Amino acid sequence: MSPEGSVNSPAKLATKNLSVFYGSFQAVIDVGIEFPACAITAIIGPSGCGKSTLLRSLNRMNELIEGAKIRGEILLDGKNIYQLNVLELRKRVGMVFQRPNAFPLSVFDNIAYGPRVHGINRRQKLTEIVERSLKAVRLWDELKDRLDQNALGLTDEQRQRLCIARMLAVEPEVLLLDEPCSALDPIATLHIEDLLRQLKEKYTIVIVTHNMQQAARVSDFTGFMLLGKLIEFGTTSQIFTRPQHPETENYISGRFG
Amino acid sequence: MNSLPADRRRRKYFLSNVYFLFLAVPVIIFLVFVAYMVFYLFRNGINVISWEFITRPPERGMTAGGILPCIVGTLYVTLVSLIFSIPIGVFAAIYLAEYAPNNLLTRMIRSAVRSLAGIPSIVYGLFGVALFVRGVHLGLSVLASGLTLGLMNLPWIIATAEEALSSIPGSFREGALAVGATKWEAIRHNVLPFAFPGILTGILLALARTMGETAPILFTGVTYFTRELPRSPLQKFMALPYHLFALATQHDQLMKARPIAFGTAAVLLILVLMFDGVAFLLRMRIATANKWQV
Ligand SMILES: Nc1ncnc2c1ncn2[C@@H]1O[C@H](COP(=O)(O)OP(=O)(O)OP(=O)(O)O)[C@@H](O)[C@H]1O
Numbered sequence: 001m002s003p004e005g006s007v008n009s010p011a012k013l014a015t016k017n018l019s020v021f022y023g024s025f026q027a028v029i030d031v032g033i034e035f036p037a038c039a040i041t042a043i044i045g046p047s048g049c050g051k052s053t054l055l056r057s058l059n060r061m062n063e064l065i066e067g068a069k070i071r072g073e074i075l076l077d078g079k080n081i082y083q084l085n086v087l088e089l090r091k092r093v094g095m096v097f098q099r100p101n102a103f104p105l106s107v108f109d110n111i112a113y114g115p116r117v118h119g120i121n122r123r124q125k126l127t128e129i130v131e132r133s134l135k136a137v138r139l140w141d142e143l144k145d146r147l148d149q150n151a152l153g154l155t156d157e158q159r160q161r162l163c164i165a166r167m168l169a170v171e172p173e174v175l176l177l178d179e180p181c182s183a184l185d186p187i188a189t190l191h192i193e194d195l196l197r198q199l200k201e202k203y204t205i206v207i208v209t210h211n212m213q214q215a216a217r218v219s220d221f222t223g224f225m226l227l228g229k230l231i232e233f234g235t236t237s238q239i240f241t242r243p244q245h246p247e248t249e250n251y252i253s254g255r256f257g
Numbered sequence: 258m259n260s261l262p263a264d265r266r267r268r269k270y271f272l273s274n275v276y277f278l279f280l281a282v283p284v285i286i287f288l289v290f291v292a293y294m295v296f297y298l299f300r301n302g303i304n305v306i307s308w309e310f311i312t313r314p315p316e317r318g319m320t321a322g323g324i325l326p327c328i329v330g331t332l333y334v335t336l337v338s339l340i341f342s343i344p345i346g347v348f349a350a351i352y353l354a355e356y357a358p359n360n361l362l363t364r365m366i367r368s369a370v371r372s373l374a375g376i377p378s379i380v381y382g383l384f385g386v387a388l389f390v391r392g393v394h395l396g397l398s399v400l401a402s403g404l405t406l407g408l409m410n411l412p413w414i415i416a417t418a419e420e421a422l423s424s425i426p427g428s429f430r431e432g433a434l435a436v437g438a439t440k441w442e443a444i445r446h447n448v449l450p451f452a453f454p455g456i457l458t459g460i461l462l463a464l465a466r467t468m469g470e471t472a473p474i475l476f477t478g479v480t481y482f483t484r485e486l487p488r489s490p491l492q493k494f495m496a497l498p499y500h501l502f503a504l505a506t507q508h509d510q511l512m513k514a515r516p517i518a519f520g521t522a523a524v525l526l527i528l529v530l531m532f533d534g535v536a537f538l539l540r541m542r543i544a545t546a547n548k549w550q551v
């Protein structure tokens with residue numbers, strides 16, 4: 001059986017017949033999707049359709065919810081993620097949340113957090129990582145003189161960038177972003193989208209968004225979910241111009257959701 | 258937006274002031290009482306307090322001399338009780354808040370802890386006699402009293418520490434886990450430091466209560482009079498609250514002992530306020546260090 005969500009590029013990350021349950025409620029139903037390497041894949045769909053649940057399964061964050069169970073397979077570079085150490089998995093598959101959850105620590109300590117957890121303690125090495133990560137998210141010029149400042153004093157956009165930098169600091173391969181712009185103003189949103197376009201040269205990016213314009217603007221591939229099922233998957237231009245399923249078309253033309 | 262008619266608006270404004278008064282008056286009454294009590298104690302006690310008073314044992318049937326053994330005894334049992342209850346209490350709280358599955362058993366344990374915090378201290382006193390004095394053969398001693406007090410503190414410390422831990426947003430933990438931290442690392446780096454002021458407050462409240470309790474030590478080790486300071490934790494001791502109780506009600510020359518009783522009360526109050534002050538300063542320091550708490 002060929003998965004619904006398949007395209008002709010090599011898949012970095014893929015699911016096969018993935019189902020996720022909360023107790024007896026099935027939030028994700030038999031989803032097969034392939035996320036191509038070095039591209040941005042958007043997941044869209046109405047509220048409650050299981051986007052976050054799908055995303056959080058990919059780095060096993062969903063396990064933290066009591067009663068959450070999973071069936072099916074998730075493959076990273078063709079290897080079942082349950083054969084990897086979960087800490088190693090989360091290092092390779094990073095995640096950014098809807099609300100910028102910077103820690104109430106200094107900018108430096110926020111970014112150094114991940115590397116420290118993974119055993120890097122030399123100040124010089126950490127300084128290098130912090131500089132590289134901040135440059136990657138275009139925060140270095142703004143913050144290079146304020147590395148000791150508490151991160152909570154930053155603007156919303158700076159904090160979300162900082163969270164992305166914190167994720168990049170552990171050198172992940174896949175970036176998962178769950179509505180990363182929903183707490184940001186429109187200008188900041190465009191800035192983050194620019195950033196994502198630059199990052200996709202090196203990273204495989206999966207972004208969940210409520211905002212269809214955002215999906216259209218930023219992504220190369222799009223998956224549309226409804227009531228736990230992946231209804232349609234394809235290149236973004238195909239999904240937005242020639243959707244195959246009436247439900248997709250309804251959603252995209254704004255008739256529900 | 259259309260606004261309310263002027264008279265309705267005025268009425269609303271008036272009512273909100275009335276509600277404010279309703280809420281403010283009890284606070285003011287309470288503060289007046291406390292202020293009066295403190296003032297009364299200090300007015301009667303302060304001229305008794307001297308260097309002599311806090312560095313000498315009682316003399317002449319406790320109508321003269323000082324209260325050194327009581328101060329030392331109180332600090333000693335308090336210390337023993339905290340050494341016992343802080344580690345157990347904090348670890349139990351971490352387990353309940355972070356690790357325990359959310360099932361019936363956990364909920365039962367949680368409500369049992371809440372109920373234990375409300376049990377009268379005399380009950381702990383009797384339990385201490387049965388368990389520590391008789392059961393473990395500690396006899397009447399600092400250790401038996403300290404452990405009894407520690408037992409009494411334990412539910413307090415667990416409950417307040419658990420609340421402090423639960424008040425830390427889940428996003429702090431998620432953020433750490435998402436870069437590959439273990440659960441314990443997430444708790445140690447991203448939960449405990451921020452819950453610390455809350456935990457400390459709980460501990461200091463427990464400490465203040467411990468210093469003032471009479472019932473749990475009454476049958477477990479406190480004594481009416483001893484000239485020497487407790488050298489080993491297996492000796493009996495004198496303590497401020499019991500000394501106060503004895504001077505105020507049990508002494509055969511009540512009027513002669515009265516000034517010393519006031520002095521003792523004032524010293525006890527000063528000790529408690531001192532620890533509260535330390536707690537306050539610590540919390541301020543920490544709160545400014547991580548702005549998140551403010
Ligand atoms: N912890 C949970 N326990 C039980 N059910 C849950 C839990 N979290 C989510 N659900 C349910 O699972 C379904 C999918 O939720 P999910 O958060 O994945 O949706 P979503 O597509 O991300 O929605 P939104 O766009 O609002 O973020 C919803 O019906 C939701 O009610």
Ligand SMILES: [Mg+2]
Binds near residue numbers: 051052053178
């Ligand atoms: Mg969601």
